[in-house]
Amino acid sequence: MRVGTADNVSLGYTTAGVGSRTVAQLIDNLLAGLLMLIALAGGLAVARAAASAQGAAWAVGAAVAFAFLVYVAYFFVAELVSGGRTPGKSAMGLRVLGVDGGAPDAAAIAVRNLVRLVDVTGIGLFIMFFHPQSRRLGDLAGGTVVVRERATLRLASVAxxxxxxxxxxxxxxxxxxxxxxxxxxxxxxxxxxxxxxxxxxxxxxxxxxxxxxxxxxxxxxxxxxxxxxxxxxxxxxxxxxxxxxxx
Amino acid sequence: MSLEHFIAQRQARWTELEAAVRRARRGRLRGLGADDMQRFGVLLRHASSDLAIARRDHPDTEVTEYLNALCARAHPLLYRGEPLRIGALPRFYATGLPRAFRAAWPYMLAGLALLALGFIAGWLAVDLRPDLRAALVPASLFDQMARGHIQGNVPDAPIAASFIIQNNIRVALICFAGGVLIGVPTALVLLSNGWMLGTVAAAVHIGGYDLQFWSLIVPHGVIELSDIVIAGGTGLMLGDAILRPGSLRRGDALAAAARRAVSLATGAATLLVVAGTLEAFVSPSGLPEAAKLAIGACAGALLYTWLIASGRAPARRHTLAFDGAQSAPA
Structure with a gap:
């Protein structure tokens, strides 16, 4: 993918493929699942220790609510605070970028991660497979693309x-x-x-x-x-x- | 100029930029002071013009690749949209969300129409085909109606609330996301929600339990159904953008519509917390039916007053002054 800068120099980006993105997604899903498990286990532990049935119900309710928050907001928050690099993407050297080469804003991140609900049905994988830049539906709706970052190239090795x-x-x-x-x-x-x-x-x-x-x-x-x-x-x-x- | 010379002359600036990029690794430049920030822009412009020179004079060398990678990492640090501010949230709920709702009114009406269509179809199905009634409406519902109301288990209400809320929010978000499949899943969700309500309402009506039933639905249903209609409307917006992109490419039209719709969809989804709380704590409670209906009516009145009246521009006075100036003798 090529992006024009303000001073009319074009930057080349390598878009990430289906394979690395799937692995990144697996890592992120594991982390999110772990967070949800901890929340639920914590909620149950508090509920067992609670003095009244009312208190126990509140503890379980709060734990369920928190687990759901992780479910809907994990990717959104992770991409927002890390500049498009969730832990999984970071591990695979990937980054979410706007199609104009800028960092995606909150609206773009929200869109691409809400449409994830549709993409996880398998449609996303199918579209990515045929898209020249491996974009899924969420990327298309959010105006984003996932690129590969080469952070390893050092000046010393280049000179x-x-x-x-x-x-x-x-x-x-x-x-x-x-x-x-x-x-x-x-x-x-x-x-x-x-x-x-x-x-x-x-x-x-x-x-x-x-x-x-x-x-x-x-x-x-x-x-x-x-x-x-x-x-x-x-x-x-x-x-x-x-x-x-x-x- | 030789490659060695080229590198030697410029590498100090490149390593400086590299260090700045590494310091801003969290994806933003917030840690940098005003001078550093300015310096960053200068360094990036230098590096990108060095890249242009390297492309011309030293193509296919690692230096060119290095410069490209360096600029590619630095570019999104400088070029980015407005950040999300928690402080902007009250303003969003006060004016942004109602304005977005009003701007999208045709889609809101379309969503409502689909819900109503499902409701009418469900009602008619139960009304016209008594033989299907048993299959469409669970018999246990009538037992509950006969007992007066569904016995709410008060201690379990918090658990019920969080399950109801998460389920409804998930449905609302699917309504939005379904827009990328030209809105088909969105339309199905709206139709099926209307259908379920229609079949049950018709069966209850035939059984003569109208008051008990509606007192169970109305307290939370006004907000909940409105939210589903809003979320559904945003999904229809996306579908419409794909089907009728106008002068844009379909992908660009979809991205533009999604950008407009997403805050409305997520804002509506958060309102489901209110609806879910009412559904768990008020609807099954032992309050008299009239009180429950009144609570629902109040919630609805508040919701629509807010959506329709909030965030309107104040009346513009200067048009009057302009008229006066025109009529004044020249």
């Missing part, structure tokens, strides 16, 4: 180690035809040059393969001087030139 440049002190003379190389070639060069622990032989062999392909891609004539350069030197210079070119 690649610096490229290893050994053969050339600078970018060297401009290579003719370098404008024919694009982002894909640049990525390939970076991937090669940031690779650690290559033996000298292997590095030279891989560089030769890469250089041959790049020369073809740049459509260098067979007589071009660049074809005479050591492959590692060519690869390093190409990388530096690509990195420094104006955009």
């Amino acid at each position: 690649a180690p610096p490229p290893i440049i050994v053969r050339t002190p600078d970018a060297g003379p401009a290579v003719e035809g370098i404008e024919r190389l694009g982002a894909a070639e640049e990525n390939a060069l970076r991937a090669f040059l940031t690779r650690q622990g290559l033996t000298q032989d292997t590095r030279a062999r891989l560089a030769a393969q890469l250089a041959a392909r790049l020369c073809d891609r740049m459509q260098l004539p067979p007589s071009a001087p660049e074809r005479m350069w050591p492959p590692e030197l060519l690869v390093e210079r190409l990388y530096l030139q690509l990195e420094n070119r104006p955009r």
Whole structure:
């Protein structure tokens, strides 16, 4: 799913599938069931200890009322206070979001969880199965979608180690035809040059393969001087030139 | 610009935003002060424009993915609807709910019509087919009527109340939720409630126990049936939005109608607490029938005065002044 921000940059979200959402729902149902059980057991315990039949009746009535409150309001309250992450969703790395990418407000959360009454009959699962964004009826009526959050991607793991440049002190003379190389070639060069622990032989062999392909891609004539350069030197210079070119 | 340079130049801002997002993990920025809040907006805008640059210059790299994930997590923290305030509840009951009720009047009438249709059909079924009467109305009911009233067990009233309330609220919520199936379950609930009341009322009428029966129903029934009609009406609103979306897409029309209807539906559901309490404590009690009927009438009068009169805009004076200004010589 793509969402446009106010400054016109589109954010990509991965919508959650039927499987993870079903597991999240199971976890939440277990928690809600546990809360209801505790309430009922507590109510019965108080009722047994109560002095009068009247008091016992009030205790049981209150316990039943509380259990019902958990039944209707668990998901609503859990999604409201946690910003769309009930304990079950949180465990599965899921989050409820408005279709506009904003956080859903109380009305949207109320709608999607009231329509849950219809969805739990199996209709929800059926609709989710066929919906491209795995939305159930409650999501459709509430204008919400459940997305997967990748909280694990850390900057440290993303920032690649610096490229290893050994053969050339600078970018060297401009290579003719370098404008024919694009982002894909640049990525390939970076991937090669940031690779650690290559033996000298292997590095030279891989560089030769890469250089041959790049020369073809740049459509260098067979007589071009660049074809005479050591492959590692060519690869390093190409990388530096690509990195420094104006955009 | 090289990727390394790009990261090195900007990563301080990204880690700052990351830390802010982690601090706001509970889903809101409430803990942040005014300066931090402003800083958060600045950081998010920087990060999203960095994302745009990264998409162009370094597509298919992990940095782009990282920036996307970072912005995606920060975005809903800033962009969100109005929060729910407990303090706004009295105002909602005083003006918001009655206004929503009046704005949805065609659906309220439609809900009432379905309930009445069920009632009339039930009455006629019992009236026209005496052979079916035994199947439609439980015989025990007549025994109870003959004894004067259903013997309410006073100590059990709190338990009865909570069971009645939870059952009725569940029915009301299903009435609303059923709207997403173009209102079919909603219509069925309304019809069947009317049908049940109709069959029993007709049987009781034939048996000659009208007063006892209605004194059992009216004290709570006025509010309870009104609530079912309101909840049913909201369900019909959703169904209508799907069937006749106007210039919107069906999904959008449904979402818009649900947003308008949900506060009315939940507000009506909470009134069922009042109805259920009356049903458990007053309806089966030993009060004289006239008193019970009077309680029901009072509850109904209060309910509809509130729904119809509350939250209206005061009369607008300035229209008079405008008329005067017009008639004044130029």
